[in-house]
Amino acid sequence: MEILAFGVQDDEKPLLEEAFAGQHEVRCLDVFLTEDTAPIAAGYEVVSSSVNADLNGRVLRALSAGGTRMIAQRSTGFNNIDLEAARRLGLTVSRVSYYSxxxxxxxxxxxxxxxxxxxxxxxxxxxxxxxxxxxxxxxxxxxxxxxxxxxxxxxxxxxxxxxxxxxxxxxxxxxxxxxxxxxxxxxxxxxxxxxxxxxxxxxxxxxxxxxxxxxxxxxxxxxxxxxxxxxxxxxxxxxxxxxxxxxxxxxxxxxxxxxxxxxxxxxxxxxxxxxxxxxxxxxxxxxxxxxTSHQAYYTHEAVGQIVDATVRNVADYLAGRRSENTLCPAG
Structure with missing residues (x-):
């Protein structure tokens, strides 16, 4: 399966690719997930978003219409996600509940x-x-x-x-x-x-x-x-x-x-x-x-933990499991 990751920084890209190696392909984009960019995700079952994504109801509906079923957000905060809309659409949404x-x-x-x-x-x-x-x-x-x-x-x-x-x-x-x-x-x-x-x-x-x-x-x-x-x-x-x-x-x-x-x-x-x-x-x-531009989390240790948690979140979704990172289970 190929995963589409939005808002990937240059330093983050090799960590994501290495973490998913041997399991899934990951396509990394530097653009953020918004209403304008959501159509890019058509055909991708799993999408990964960054902290500055705008996951309002319109964006989630566009993702769902394109075939997306799981969103793995690479951050702890999730105030940018309309979880009620995600539930109505049957989407699984996860976050990273812990990093350094x-x-x-x-x-x-x-x-x-x-x-x-x-x-x-x-x-x-x-x-x-x-x-x-x-x-x-x-x-x-x-x-x-x-x-x-x-x-x-x-x-x-x-x-x-x-x-x-x-x-x-x-x-x-x-x-x-x-x-x-x-x-x-x-x-x-x-x-x-x-x-x-x-x-x-x-x-x-x-x-x-x-x-x-x-x-x-x-x-x-x-x-x-x-x-x-x-x-x-x-x-x-x-x-x-x-x-x-x-x-x-x-x-x-x-x-x-x-x-x-x-x-x-x-x-x-x-x-x-x-x-x-x-x-x-x-x-x-x-x-x-x-x-400064939201870089407090940006250490090798913290980003590595975020990436590893994202890989686990995708694996849990595919296995039908829930974890402390699951915000919104499908169904």
Whole structure:
């Protein structure tokens, strides 16, 4: 059987091909799965999608009409999939429920330290042989307070690093994580966390209840000199409200690996095109802001685990099995 994989990065392609070798052929495309590209999948029983695919009802109907019966999404998040429509169409949908939490947690800390120590600005200066230190002063993390919104596997890994820095730890989640409390984390309500933390890092899924959980009100509660990091889902932050706070001169740093309107932008080369997203254009002009293109997961270990899980998901579908990765079983 030949599998059609959408949104495959150049570094990911050999890993996918090697993982499926001897079992199935895999055709890799760099375009994302959308309403416009769904017709390409006609005749493919199994399709694999990336995190930026738009699997709304129209796309799913187009896939089903073309003969697709299984969608293997190569990501943990699945807020981009209309699961109810998939059930009505009898589609099997799977995701990757687990991959290295350290990839994202370490990258979140990379963003935090990059904005704290002005690494991007310093690097740009030295490329021009400007070695002045003016404007590059950061702060020690030791003794400061890290606030972690979401203390699952990734939030726990982030907390362990914060503990290694010697930080005070505040957490917010539905249930305390014993591993985090064992590190000295104190669970508080969201308002207290936002108002007390020097560094706020988001590690939550994007759900209806968490959409814009960091809105204008939440941002107003944060310290003027706080650092905000989001390496989870762009929709957790009201970007328009964030831009307004930045325009008012607030926050020592903001590190974003995700953006709520990233679909159609991230993973693509837009360098020769006019910028149509005014919010993003304004956001990246602030000197204390670093925006990266959803690369926190992008380590050899994590991508390898994602690929291996995708291979297992396809095998489970063909064998009629369900697993923890199955979102929507056919029938």
């Amino acid at each position: 939490p350290y990839s994202v947690a370490e990258f979140a800390w990379t963003l935090a330290m990059a904005v704290n120590r002005r690494i991007v600005r310093a690097s740009n200066r030295t490329r021009d042989f400007d070695f002045r230190l003016t404007g590059l002063m950061g702060r020690d993390m030791r003794g400061r307070t890290a606030g972690v919104l979401g203390t699952g596997k990734i939030g726990e890994a982030f907390t362990r690093i914060a503990h290694g820095f010697g930080m005070n730890l505040l957490g917010w989640d539905r249930e305390p994580n014993p591993a985090c409390t064992g590190l000295g984390m104190r669970y508080v309500d969201k308002d207290e966390l936002l108002s007390s933390a020097d560094l706020v890092s988001l590690h939550l899924p994007l759900l209806e209840s968490t959409h814009h959980i960091v809105d204008a009100t939440a941002l107003s509660r944060m310290r003027d000199d706080a650092i905000l990091v989001n390496s989870s889902r762009g929709g957790l932050v009201d970007t328009e409200a964030l831009v307004e706070e930045l325009r008012a001169g607030r926050f020592a740093g903001v590190g974003l690996d995700v953006y709520e309107a990233e679909a159609g932008l991230f993973f693509l080369d837009k360098s020769l095109e006019a910028v149509e997203d005014d919010t993003l254009a304004r956001l990246i002009t602030f000197p204390q802001v670093v925006v």
